[in-house]
Amino acid sequence: MTAPLLEVRDLSVTLARGGDELPVLDKVSFDIAPGEVLGVVGESGAGKSMAGVAIIDLLVPPLRRSGGTITLGGERLDLLTPRQMRRVRGKRIGFVFQDPMTSLNPVLTIGRQLTDTMRRHLPLSRNEARERAIAWLTRTGLPNPARVFAAAPHELSGGQRQRVVIALALCAEPDLVIADEPTTALDVSVQAHMLQLLRDLHEETGTAMMLITHDLGVIAKMADRVAVFYAGRLIETARTEMLIARPLHPYTAGLMQATPALDAAGVMRVKAIPGSMPGLGATPPGCAFHPRCNRSRDLCRQVTPPLADAGGHAAACHFPLRQEVA
Amino acid sequence: MSAGDVLILNEVSKAYDGRVSMLDRLFGRKAKSLQAVREVSFSIRKGEVMGLVGESGCGKSTIARIAAGLMAPTGGEIGHPGRLRQQMIFQDPFSSLNPRWRVHDIVAEPIRTHGLRPKQEVSARVAELLTQVGLSEADGAKFPQAFSGGQRQRISIARALAGEPDFLILDEPTSALDVSVQAQILDLLRDLQARLNLTSLFITHNLPVVRLMADRIGVVYLGELVELAPTSAIFEHPRHPYTRLLIDAAPDLDAEDRSLHPIPGELPDPSDPPSGCVFRTRCLFATDRCASERPKLRKIGPGEVRCHYDLDLTGRELVA
Amino acid sequence: MKSFLEALRGQPGPIAATAFILLLVLYAFTVPLFTADPFSMAGMSILDAFTPPLWMDGGQTAMPLGADDQGRNLLTAMAYGLRTSIMVGVISVVIGLVLGGALGLISGFVGGRTDALIMRLADVQLAYPALLLAMVIDAIATAVLGRGRSNEMAIAIVIVSIGIAFWVQYARTIRSSVMIERNQEYVAAARVTGRSNTAILVKHILPNVMAPVLVIATINLGIAIITEATLSFLGIGIPATYPSLGSLIRNGNAYLQSGEWWISLWPCLVLVVLVVAVNVLGDHLRDHFNPKIRGRS
């Protein structure tokens, strides 16, 4: 195995509320290899976005990183000054957010935003930057790139804007792109276009990607590996094919059954997990999933299961599903 | 149009007047009207769940609002023979419940409005409904703000059931919810459907969801009904190229086959739709005829399709 | 009420303001229960005219704050005056609120021509500030009713003038809230259920648009009280023969030069304390209930 590009170890994030420090992320650890796509999945509120935001050090009070290390290409990001961190963002880590409008400056033209970003991070002349910007717009499949270059964000459709945001995240040629729900706000037909674009650009540039989504379908098509989040903890991680074919954690299995899909007989099925994810500060003792789990026993209520690795497939469960099969 | 029809839409159209600002008027710009729905016809039989699918902006909510009587169509007729009461469930769990009303009063409103129960039995009925949707009687004393999105949709469902509707309209009832919460709500709706034999119009942009819920499905593109057929026929033998592309576009859970199937091209500007067939700009089978002549909704097999050609798209790979 | 108490929690300024307001209200409404009206023959004694405050030469224990030119005990006279001022303020604010609220609801809900008409009316109204409006109404009333009119009539005119002067603000605020609320899905749900327009407007929309105008009303209460005092001071409000803070100040104004400062000073102080307290509270409530400032959770 190659050395990981990104190493996150015991990352914790807390939220200050009324004198308490509530855990938003609880000792989360994961790696991303160079060129790898890590899919991060879980229901909303599980802490997926916070993991992405903590890596690029954009947490704002009352949220703060309360522990753990983040290493990118051998460099400890958590030890950098805010000034040094600004050079990492954009240059070495690009990001794509769910709402394209939040990443675009409404008063600057698309071209200006692209050239500014590139020239901040790469030694380019104005003309070189312009040429590259148009090349990027062409690569993202936008019709009439020269017109888009001169356009303001509001002149583009939602799908076009999301393409621009993807170009903006990739144009400084970062080692890692963090994409937080890049297709959630889009319709199925536009979503498929955007996933195709992300995949093409990822294959062309070889950049690694942290793809955050709550849609297992997106994970199945895009991710090399998956990390499943639940109540601020990482509860399962494996290669995508392995995780989908044989989930170990009952929550992961439940999430898959909750996605409407055809069963073996070709009938549409859906099966809900009872209950709901605990809110901030309401995480039960032991395994956070135990109140919703039909396999839970006393041990689950008392001891928090560690993330136990078994041949590249790790799950934080005392009684993982595979035991029954074996 | 049989005697058992609960709702009949006949060539229903809806045009929205464009908004003109003072500045536009100064420059002599005319209001651009938008044809949100064009000559849509279908009927819903008693006890049936009719599904409508399509991408956002295609006119689903406009059809829902016309069916609910919230707005009048600008063309065509809508009839509801023998229909007494209707209820609607909305997409946004936050704006669909009055934040100043207690849950008990929200759920009791249809009962009181239609005088469905004697005064002294209203509370007991509300408690029964809250339990039926998986909440508790004590929840009635709280305000909607105390609940999560999924729980609010349960309250909406309880309110709708309280009206003992002959016809229920659901406009993207699970689109704002997480998959796991969506699964719970779909479970609940299916259970109620089976027990109460509701007649409903179920609207969504999610194909697996509509396949799960509906007996018959209408596919809407740019304000037009392009295909209408029983659920199994829509999925197993789609007749309209758009239906086929839409089915393939949603990523499934198969991690072995990672191919993506984007629908070619972009959605045209709805205020300036293509001539002839609205889908022709993105259709792999489009001919000159499609540009000049607007196809009619014709009967093929068990369903109807708005296409000039008899395409059999079963299992066919459409992406070039 | 609960949310009002919640708004005050841990806020010393607004809590003090509320305390001052409660004290003044208590003073204004209990003193008249035990004393004779200083503006009636029984309540004044001309022999006590210009009695200075207690700590000065010639001060009397019975009149700790002194007496005015007619020998009215200022401590009691001010309670009567304050009572009038508070009542005029509150009633005029309520009139403005009801009038503006109703017009705003209709304007926002019905829209179209009705809305345009009401809003043009509002534009015209804004050209007449309360003072000017009161003078106009006063002049019209004089023309219609003649000179010799009762105190009650004068007070009614002041109340109505101030009330009318404020309706625009309420109407505009409510109108814009209604235009947002009427498109909410809970309104559509009520429509599908079969509720009438009136029921939707009154039962569903009204409770959702009241909070911001109630806050404005608090702030306007201070302005209304000042306006009444100004009108009375100018002699076009409440007559000098009837107690109000404004007429007391006006009475004393004539004697400021000759050294009897207390006749004006005490009513002025009471007016300032009341208005500042009301404004502090109003500002706080506005900030507290304004989601833009507070941030939605």
Ligand SMILES: Nc1ncnc2c1ncn2[C@@H]1O[C@H](COP(=O)(O)OP(=O)(O)O)[C@@H](O)[C@H]1O
């Ligand atoms: N600024 C904030 N204030 C309060 N709670 C927050 C804030 N940001 C995030 N949270 C909480 O942190 C948890 C994790 O949030 P997030 O990472 O956004 O979830 P996800 O992206 O998985 O949906 C949630 O419970 C959320 O409510």
Ligand SMILES: Nc1ncnc2c1ncn2[C@@H]1O[C@H](COP(=O)(O)OP(=O)(O)O)[C@@H](O)[C@H]1O
């Ligand atoms: N009140 C309105 N005024 C003008 N245009 C509208 C209005 N409501 C919807 N539209 C337009 O009509 C079209 C159909 O909208 P809608 O019925 O909401 O679609 P859907 O529910 O399928 O997303 C869209 O192009 C939308 O922008």
Ligand SMILES: [Mg+2]
């Ligand atoms: Mg998120």
Ligand SMILES: [Mg+2]
């Ligand atoms: Mg809609």
